[in-house]
Amino acid sequence: MTDKAAIILDKVCKYYHRGSETVHAVQNVSLTINNGEYVAIVGHSGSGKTTLLNLMGCLDRPSKGDVSITGNRTANRSEKELTEIRKNSIGFIFQQFFLIPTLTVLQNVQLPALFAKNPQDKKAADYLQMVGLGKRLKHLPSQLSGGEMQRVAIARSLINDPPILLADEPTGNLDSHNAETIMNLFEKLNNQGKTIVVVTHNRDLVKRCSRAVHIEDGNIKEN
Amino acid sequence: MKFTTVALSNLRRNPVRSIITGLSLAVSAATLCVVLSLDKGYSSAVTDELVNKTGVHLYITKEGCPIEAASVIAQGGLSPLYVSEEIVEHVNETGLFEAIMPFKLFAITTDDGTRTDIFMGVTESVKSVKPQWVYEKGGWFTCDSSVILGAEMARIEQLDIGDKMYSEHFGKEFTVSGILERNYSQDDGTFFIPLKTAQSLVNSEGKLSAIALKLKDISTIDESKIQLRAMMPGDYYVLGSKELSDGILQFFSSTRVIMLVMVIVAFLISGFGIVNTMLMAVLERRKEIAYLKCIGAGGNDLLKLISLESISICISGSAAGTILGSILSPVFGNIMRGFLVAYIPTGNIAQPNLVIALTAFSGCTIIGFVCSLYPSLRASQIIPMEVLRND
Numbered sequence: 001m002t003d004k005a006a007i008i009l010d011k012v013c014k015y016y017h018r019g020s021e022t023v024h025a026v027q028n029v030s031l032t033i034n035n036g037e038y039v040a041i042v043g044h045s046g047s048g049k050t051t052l053l054n055l056m057g058c059l060d061r062p063s064k065g066d067v068s069i070t071g072n073r074t075a076n077r078s079e080k081e082l083t084e085i086r087k088n089s090i091g092f093i094f095q096q097f098f099l100i101p102t103l104t105v106l107q108n109v110q111l112p113a114l115f116a117k118n119p120q121d122k123k124a125a126d127y128l129q130m131v132g133l134g135k136r137l138k139h140l141p142s143q144l145s146g147g148e149m150q151r152v153a154i155a156r157s158l159i160n161d162p163p164i165l166l167a168d169e170p171t172g173n174l175d176s177h178n179a180e181t182i183m184n185l186f187e188k189l190n191n192q193g194k195t196i197v198v199v200t201h202n203r204d205l206v207k208r209c210s211r212a213v214h215i216e217d218g219n220i221k222e223n
Numbered sequence: 224m225k226f227t228t229v230a231l232s233n234l235r236r237n238p239v240r241s242i243i244t245g246l247s248l249a250v251s252a253a254t255l256c257v258v259l260s261l262d263k264g265y266s267s268a269v270t271d272e273l274v275n276k277t278g279v280h281l282y283i284t285k286e287g288c289p290i291e292a293a294s295v296i297a298q299g300g301l302s303p304l305y306v307s308e309e310i311v312e313h314v315n316e317t318g319l320f321e322a323i324m325p326f327k328l329f330a331i332t333t334d335d336g337t338r339t340d341i342f343m344g345v346t347e348s349v350k351s352v353k354p355q356w357v358y359e360k361g362g363w364f365t366c367d368s369s370v371i372l373g374a375e376m377a378r379i380e381q382l383d384i385g386d387k388m389y390s391e392h393f394g395k396e397f398t399v400s401g402i403l404e405r406n407y408s409q410d411d412g413t414f415f416i417p418l419k420t421a422q423s424l425v426n427s428e429g430k431l432s433a434i435a436l437k438l439k440d441i442s443t444i445d446e447s448k449i450q451l452r453a454m455m456p457g458d459y460y461v462l463g464s465k466e467l468s469d470g471i472l473q474f475f476s477s478t479r480v481i482m483l484v485m486v487i488v489a490f491l492i493s494g495f496g497i498v499n500t501m502l503m504a505v506l507e508r509r510k511e512i513a514y515l516k517c518i519g520a521g522g523n524d525l526l527k528l529i530s531l532e533s534i535s536i537c538i539s540g541s542a543a544g545t546i547l548g549s550i551l552s553p554v555f556g557n558i559m560r561g562f563l564v565a566y567i568p569t570g571n572i573a574q575p576n577l578v579i580a581l582t583a584f585s586g587c588t589i590i591g592f593v594c595s596l597y598p599s600l601r602a603s604q605i606i607p608m609e610v611l612r613n614d
Contacts, residue, residue, distance in 0.1 A: 054608060054611070057517070059516075059517060059607050059608050059611070060608045079522070079606075080521060080522070083516070083519065083520075083521045083522075084521075086516075086517065086518075086519055087519035087521075091518075092514075092517045092518055094514065094517075098510075098511060098514040100229070100232070100233075100511070101236070102232035102233060102235050102236055103228075103229065103232050107224050107228065107229075107232075110224045111224075111229070111515075111518065112518045112519045114224055114225070114226065114229070115515075115518070115519040115520045115521065115524050116519055119224070121224070156518065157518070160519065
């Protein structure tokens with residue numbers, strides 16, 4: 001383990017059962033992502049990309065092996081401890097945004113800070129300003145376009161100032177113009193020192209990353 | 224931003240469902256409020272009227288349990304129990320009493336069972352022990368076949384002073400000599416006739432239902448009671464006003480049980496309603512809850528969030544129900560007045576107060592909250608990956 005490692009996957013396997021079938025989603029994967037890296041995880045559908053991302057985000061536990069986040073080993077941690085790690089170290093961005101429809105844009109961004117018991121009202125407005133939505137604080141998600149919703153989701157992922165951002169198909173639901181905006185934002189955040197791991201099929205996005213990890217059948221084929 | 228902001232915003236997603244759930248609790252709170260108001264009100268009104276307001280301090284009746292004595296005094300019927308009229312003279316000789324009111328009370332039900340008329344044979348001493356006895360028209364009996372009508376009976380029979388009233392049951396014609404002002408007591412539905420006439424109508428010459436006594440000095444009640452018991456035949460009973468009111472309230476206990484069952488049923492319905500609604504709300508939002516966990520929500524955060532949603536519904540529903548119950552209690556009191564069989568007091572049968580309102584409000588809120596715990600726990604225990612993988 002090195003001080004500069006943001007995420008370390010050490011011989012990680014993930015099996016799960018679907019009916020009588022055992023799915024080997026991730027097989028013996030070892031991977032180190034350093035602080036400040038901008039990494040793309042690519043591969044065909046069902047190759048295990050999202051499972052790998054979920055393991056990095058402590059949403060899932062490995063069947064074998066260990067995952068370390070900013071130097072904290074996660075094996076044998078309780079659900080509460082994993083929640084703390086997620087809260088303090090990781091920001092999530094999803095393909096489907098998952099904004100609360102009855103909360104305003106500003107309130108949606110404030111939500112993770114509420115769970116962290118660290119109200120960041122001013123900071124939330126600043127992040128929304130940064131993603132170009134400073135004038136839409138009081139709008140509801142239903143009044144925004146897909147690209148704008150994704151920018152809100154990015155601002156939300158930043159509110160607790162996590163060192164790591166994990167994004168699952170962040171441009172998957174967006175047109176090329178909005179995808180470009182998001183890619184620019186990721187680049188900007190990476191330049192500010194955030195470690196970013198993106199699961200994507202978008203070749204333009206992959207090109208902008210400092211490294212691409214190719215997954216096939218749960219194994220790293222190319223790194 | 225606070226948790227309550229998020230919780231209240233979640234309730235706005237399906238306002239109709241939130242309102243209906245709140246209404247189910249409102250019905251429970253209103254039911255509890257009405258029932259407690261009626262229970263407290265009836266007990267207070269009976270006690271107030273029979274113990275505090277009436278001039279009667281003691282009753283002499285034939286020995287039996289206080290409930291049976293209360294039945295004879297309050298309702299009449301055709302009880303075989305009677306007090307000999309000769310006792311009145313002995314009681315008078317004690318010099319302890321300011322007023323002595325012998326009376327004969329009986330109820331006559333028509334053959335088809337649709338109507339029951341209450342007749343009370345009285346002497347002029349009735350005025351001394353019934354402070355609420357005020358004539359609207361006319362006055363005291365002018366002959367043996369005179370009748371004084373309670374306000375409700377005058378309204379039903381459409382009779383005025385001097386009109387004739389024929390009783391098919393007794394085959395006798397009465398002349399209306401007086402009509403009483405409405406006092407919202409049993410008097411309103413009573414035919415008052417001269418004591419002697421009443422006794423002869425039911426072939427009970429010299430027999431009384433009971434004797435009501437008003438003491439000169441209320442502080443001598445215990446000694447007077449002992450003295451009276453000593454001079455009465457062994458099978459006579461000397462009953463205090465409090466014992467009488469307690470006896471009457473015993474009649475009310477079965478009604479009380481029925482009302483309690485109503486409250487329990489209302490609570491069960493609204494309790495299951497809360498569980499069902501909140502569980503549906505949680506299951507519908509499983510994916511969203513999973514993502515909330517992804518962005519840092521812990522089990523306790525979700526427990527707090529869902530509980531706050533439930534509490535908001537419970538508080539608003541209980542408050543609305545309590546207010547509604549307090550407003551409707553007098554209406555139900557008046558409805559109940561028409562169905563009471565034991566005794567109809569003059570005062571308000573329903574008496575909502577702050578304690579009752581607080582009991583109804585807090586009781587419903589607590590029950591609603593307890594019922595919401597299971598859905599809240601289900602939400603807090605959602606494992607994000609299970610939901611994300613399966614949905």
